[in-house]
Amino acid sequence: MFSGCWGAVVGCGMVLRLFIAIVAVFAVVPAWASQTWRVTKSEWTEEDERGYSAFVQRIGESGCLTPDDCINSDVNPYRGTDGKGINFNADCADLVYMLRAYYAWKNELPFTYVTGVYARGGGDIRFSTKGNRVAGRRNIKGGVNGRSVIYAIRDSVSSATYRVGPDMDENPITDLYPVKIQQGSVRPGTAIYDVNGHVAIVYKIGTDGRVYYMDSHPDFTLTRSVYGAQFGRDFPAMGAGFKNFRPIRLERGRIHIAKNEQIADYSTEQFHGNVNPDPQGDWRKAKFAYEGLEVGFYEYVRIAMAGGKLTFNPVAEIKATMKTLCNDLYDRQRFVEMAIEAGIDRKPHPEKLPPNIYGTDHMEWEIYSTPSRDARIKTAFRAFRGDVERLIQLWMDRDERVSYDGLDLRADLKKTYDHAAEICTVIYTNSAGRRVTLYFPDLVKRLFRMSFDPYDCIERRWGATSEEELASCANTRTKERWYDAMQRLRNQIDRTYDARMDFTVRQLEDAVPGSGVDTAPDVDVKHVIDNMGYRAPITTMAPPGY
Numbered sequence: 001m002f003s004g005c006w007g008a009v010v011g012c013g014m015v016l017r018l019f020i021a022i023v024a025v026f027a028v029v030p031a032w033a034s035q036t037w038r039v040t041k042s043e044w045t046e047e048d049e050r051g052y053s054a055f056v057q058r059i060g061e062s063g064c065l066t067p068d069d070c071i072n073s074d075v076n077p078y079r080g081t082d083g084k085g086i087n088f089n090a091d092c093a094d095l096v097y098m099l100r101a102y103y104a105w106k107n108e109l110p111f112t113y114v115t116g117v118y119a120r121g122g123g124d125i126r127f128s129t130k131g132n133r134v135a136g137r138r139n140i141k142g143g144v145n146g147r148s149v150i151y152a153i154r155d156s157v158s159s160a161t162y163r164v165g166p167d168m169d170e171n172p173i174t175d176l177y178p179v180k181i182q183q184g185s186v187r188p189g190t191a192i193y194d195v196n197g198h199v200a201i202v203y204k205i206g207t208d209g210r211v212y213y214m215d216s217h218p219d220f221t222l223t224r225s226v227y228g229a230q231f232g233r234d235f236p237a238m239g240a241g242f243k244n245f246r247p248i249r250l251e252r253g254r255i256h257i258a259k260n261e262q263i264a265d266y267s268t269e270q271f272h273g274n275v276n277p278d279p280q281g282d283w284r285k286a287k288f289a290y291e292g293l294e295v296g297f298y299e300y301v302r303i304a305m306a307g308g309k310l311t312f313n314p315v316a317e318i319k320a321t322m323k324t325l326c327n328d329l330y331d332r333q334r335f336v337e338m339a340i341e342a343g344i345d346r347k348p349h350p351e352k353l354p355p356n357i358y359g360t361d362h363m364e365w366e367i368y369s370t371p372s373r374d375a376r377i378k379t380a381f382r383a384f385r386g387d388v389e390r391l392i393q394l395w396m397d398r399d400e401r402v403s404y405d406g407l408d409l410r411a412d413l414k415k416t417y418d419h420a421a422e423i424c425t426v427i428y429t430n431s432a433g434r435r436v437t438l439y440f441p442d443l444v445k446r447l448f449r450m451s452f453d454p455y456d457c458i459e460r461r462w463g464a465t466s467e468e469e470l471a472s473c474a475n476t477r478t479k480e481r482w483y484d485a486m487q488r489l490r491n492q493i494d495r496t497y498d499a500r501m502d503f504t505v506r507q508l509e510d511a512v513p514g515s516g517v518d519t520a521p522d523v524d525v526k527h528v529i530d531n532m533g534y535r536a537p538i539t540t541m542a543p544p545g546y
Contacts, residue, residue: 035083037149039142040108043249052103053188059099060188060203060214066222067095071102078106086147089220092199093159096191097175099201100245101153105146110250112139112257114175115156117164120237125160126197126359127497131237132163134172139255162193165237166260166268173257176243180267181304186211186242194231195238196372196495197359202227202242209306210320218367219338223331226324228298229383230376232494236271236283270297293401298383311403314391315416318525321384322417322440326424328377329443332370333426336461339368339454349455349479352502357452358495368454371489378447378493381523388413388525392532413529421526431457432472438462441526448490448520456483478505485509488516 041048055077064070071088072079090098097113104111116135119128138156140149164174179185183205190202192213200215203224211227234240244265247258260266272278273286275294288300290308303310339345344364357371395402395409406412421440430436436459438446446463453460457473460483464470475483485508499514508515 035145035147037105037140037142037144037146038108039110039140039250042110042251044104044109044247048107048109049189051107052100055103055189056099056201057188057203060201060212060224064222066220067098067216068220070222078102081106082147086150088150090154090216091218091220092215093157093161094154095214095216095222096199096201097153097157097161098150100189101140101150102146104140105149110139110141110248110255111149112137112175112248112255113153113157114161114172117160124359124498125163126158127195128160128163129235129238129498131165131235131239132160133170134164134174137172141250141253141255159193159197159199162191162199162239162243163195164239166239166271167236173246173259175245175257177246177258177260177263177266178239178268178270179242179244180265181242181270181301182265183305183307185244185265186301186305189244191243192227192231193240193243195234195240196232196375197497198372198376200227200231205305207306208320209302209304209310211301211305217335219335221334223328225328225331226320227301228380230379232379233271233283233286233297236268236281241270274300311401312391312394313403314388314395314409315404315406315412317391318388318413318416319420321387322420322424325377325380325384326420326440328380329424329426332373332377333428335368335370335373336428336458339461340458342368344368344454345457345461345474347455348476349453349482352504355500355502356497357489357501359497364454369452370454371452372495374450374452374490375493375495378521378523381444381447382493382521385523385525385528388528392528396533396535398535409535410529410532413532417526417529426462428458428462430459430469430472431474434472436462436469444523444526447523448487450490451483451486452490453482453486455479481505482508486516488518490516491518491520492516493521 059070062075067090068088072085114134115138117132118135119125120130166178188203192200200213203214204212214224216222249256275287275289278285290303354365424440426438449463451460457475459473482505485505
């Protein structure tokens with residue numbers, strides 16, 4: 001019934017090795033530079049999907065710092081067809097749609113997008129507990145101004161657009177569907193939705209199964225990291241996880257959108273597991289296994305994306321993860337500096353926090369605060385500690401998944417950790433104009449003291465506690481009171497977007513419900529390494545008289 005790319009582009013994992021093919025794809029740039037969106041193809045073929053994945057990967061690997069810079073630079077093979085350029089400022093939700101639409105425009109493909117959603121059961125569409133339904137749609141069949149479509153998408157799409165459960169297979173249908181976790185299905189261009197109101201886009205799959213993503217932010221900066229526990233799992237109706245655009249076909253002037261049953265790699269396994277799903281549909285009981293071996297969800301993603309050929313070298317894992325964490329801290333540094341440059345730290349502190357510190361329309365707080373970003377970093381640090389503990393235990397148990405052929409694992413782990421910690425530094429300029437250098441161990445100790453409040457001085461933003469470092473801090477007594485009162489919120493790594501949080505400083509001091517937790521989780525990986533057990537080597541006894 002359907003042709004072309006109606007189904008999994010299971011072979012598209014090869015796209016990651018096809019930069020020779022990329023040259024051929026990108027060489028076919030339309031000679032016309034008209035702003036008109038022409039449609040000469042009836043559907044996205046597998047070749048189109050590979051071309052799109054290569055386009056996204058090229059942008060992701062370029063290191064460009066904003067979506068606007070990416071599109072208006074040489075990294076974009078279609079640069080020069082936009083006249084004087086195009087405004088491509090995008091936040092996290094817009095970026096996925098705008099990149100897809102831009103590629104479709106430049107390659108004369110049809111496109112469609114949701115123009116609005118409403119909450120199932122009511123409430124804020126960004127954080128609805130029962131997910132959303134599609135309220136409207138716009139189809140692009142040609143003859144329109146491509147630039148105007150890009151701008152219209154930016155005004156129409158939000159993180160709420162992604163908050164649709166895997167069971168929604170009705171008209172009007174959603175743009176995206178949950179994919180099976182396998183090579184070729186999760187690929188550059190795949191969206192990752194975090195129910196805490198954030199969206200990222202995959203730009204590369206490593207040979208070791210790591211999923212690299214980039215994400216944009218309200219200030220239109222672009223950051224990159226590696227998929228992991230910072231993307232929490234939750235009720236399926238909220239639609240978290242990996243999603244691809246549905247195949248579409250233009251026929252007799254109408255765009256037909258594939259339903260779930262018509263897509264080969266449509267799957268709910270990331271919600272319900274791939275082993276004996278719970279009969280009651282309880283996502284918390286989901287189990288994941290690869291070739292009969294039960295594993296955790298995030299490990300399952302790594303193994304599946306590596307094609308099952310994955311062993312874990314504890315030394316390499318520590319090195320790679322610390323590099324990712326360090327990059328996340330560098331990205332945070334950019335956001336803190338933006339708040340300081342804007343002079344937010346010199347403004348008086350509001351009498352109350354926003355209605356929700358993680359999701360708000362308050363302009364200064366939305367752009368310059370970092371509670372959600374900080375929570376994601378803290379979650380990644382906690383996951384790192386848990387992963388190292390687990391790898392060490394697997395090694396102690398002589399599990400075949402652990403690949404290490406050295407003589408002293410603890411010594412090698414300590415050496416690797418110390419080296420990575422030494423080269424990971426954050427250097428900030430304090431309020432007196434002097435440079436302050438923080439090393440990785442300092443940042444671990446300060447992690448839950450770092451202020452996400454943009455009204456704090458930069459010393460507090462980086463978790464300073466000593467009198468010497470705080471000597472240059474210009475915080476007023478009132479701001480210091482706010483800083484102390486928000487410690488329980490800093491201890492909290494679970495982002496509660498649906499909770500009222502417009503607390504006064506007095507309410508925070510009284511530890512009212514919803515104002516955080518008393519104790520921060522343990523994230524000290526160095527302690528785990530220093531105190532790991534000893535594994536006796538396997539020896540072969542020589543026979544008597546040998």
